[in-house]
Amino acid sequence: MGIYFYKNLKALKTHFKTIVVSDIHLGTKGSKAKEIARFLKLYSCENLILNGDIIDGWQLKKSGSWKRKHTRFFNRILKMIEQDNTKVYYLRGNHDDFLDQILPLTIGNLSIQQDMIYESCGKKYFITHGDVFDSVTSHFRWIAYVGDIGYTFLLWLNRQVNYYRRKKGLPYYSLSQYVKGKVKKAVSYIDNFEEELAKFAQSKGCDGIICGHIHKAENREIDGIEYLNSGDWVETMSALAEDYDGNWQLIYYNEIDFKRKSSEEQGDDTPSKLIPREAYKIVAFKPFSQDSDFNKLL
Template sequence: MKTKFKTIVISDVHLGTKGSKAKEVSRFLKQYECENLILNGDIIDGWQLKKSGTWKRRHTRFFNRVIKMIENSNTNVFYLRGNHDDFLEQILPLQIGKLSIQMDMIYESNGKKYFITHGDVFDSITTNLRWIAYIGDVGYTFLLWLNRVVNYYRFKRGLPYFSLSKYVKGKVKSAVSYIDQYEVELAKMAKVKGCDGIICGHIHKAEMREIDGIEYLNSGDWVETMSALAEDHDGNWQLIYYNEINFKSSEDHIISPFPSENSPQIYGPFREVSFSKRDDEDLDNPAIRL
């Protein structure tokens, strides 16, 4: 029996790149049912496809999974434009049946309003200095390549996965400062729009916290973090991490209310991580490649 949510939000899948975890996100979506699926930007990486990216069968399977959700579960799908799939601007807005492609949206649920946007529109570098953004993209792509090399040898030595890009983001002061400022500015934007919260992606940093009375929710990415936001029918949100899912269990997730600034942090119980082989019509076992 599938776990049923009201809404699932994923972002930054970057289909068309080597780093995209297309198989994993397809398997994730197969595990759940939801009334609303929000694809919050950078689902397709148009920047990389223009340069050296390659479209694989597993990337197409992701959209096959989304179509099945529409057909089998009557899911409403909202695809919001990101900076890497900015080619969508040429057709915005567009609605075909249960699929809507748009710039951003206001989502209302259980008496609360959330402004949902990819987040790049608040990034002055990406918006105003596109060539600098492209240079940054090249640097991040290099880090992901180097990360695959490092983790290949760590895997051979029996060592756990290590995120080089996350390490760099955490150590470089300017990166830490940028992320903090990004989160604060988005919270301000939600307040200006009269919303109770902001839901975004873009910076590949999954997060749920309260900023000046505004709920800040970031769905993370499907390049390294492999995370998504999920809302139950009572309006409670949680972050779900792919590596914490026990795919053999049909037990529903227990979702705790959104934490406030003063509420104690409770960690666990953690879900069992499943590494066992599974026959899946949509997926092959992921392989390590250089």
């Protein structure tokens, strides 16, 4: 009976077909490693896509440091592979560009690659971190490093501001998002970034584009193309999730009712809520060739 209850309890976890997360920036003070590990304990999936900037190699070379909580994130990933047979795809971002030395690499259910095309429910999505569509990070790397220093300072200042806000019982406030929203050039840059990605997806015959990089979660349509951005795990703490009907949604960590989720898992062990594995649809993945028209477009 105990084993039977454990199996039911495990199956009652919210299960998605695919989850996409990006911009965790492990190795930095601002990384919400504990939160995303907790998130992935609550939500299981058949496919997990780590869409770039998971490890912040830039900061680790400078003032960053690797903590135990950062290692725990990868322990959670390994458990998902072992216990749930989750297929994990780690796509390279600009902050973890050290992966260039080993990709493409596949070990069991773990695949490390540049980008990919994802096919599901009759639709095709191009998945990329997005930095290759950013002229600053692609062609003016020194400016990108300067910008990274400025963003790091904003995050430090943001922690000080929110420390005092918490003491006064006030909600979290994103200083960097406020600055981005007020600077017209930043708003224009984001709009251009999103439009360029949508155009590229259309040129490849894809129905949608999934990216990260700019730390701005989004789920909208641009000229008939689904534009999906998973946000980040520094401030927004958001992820993209796809159900078995091909519907995508944004999940925000701060909006999750963990108490209710816990009571749901503990309060019902009936088999009626179980979803048989045979009913799951098969997802087709294939890596995107770097020798194709992609490089010509850039």
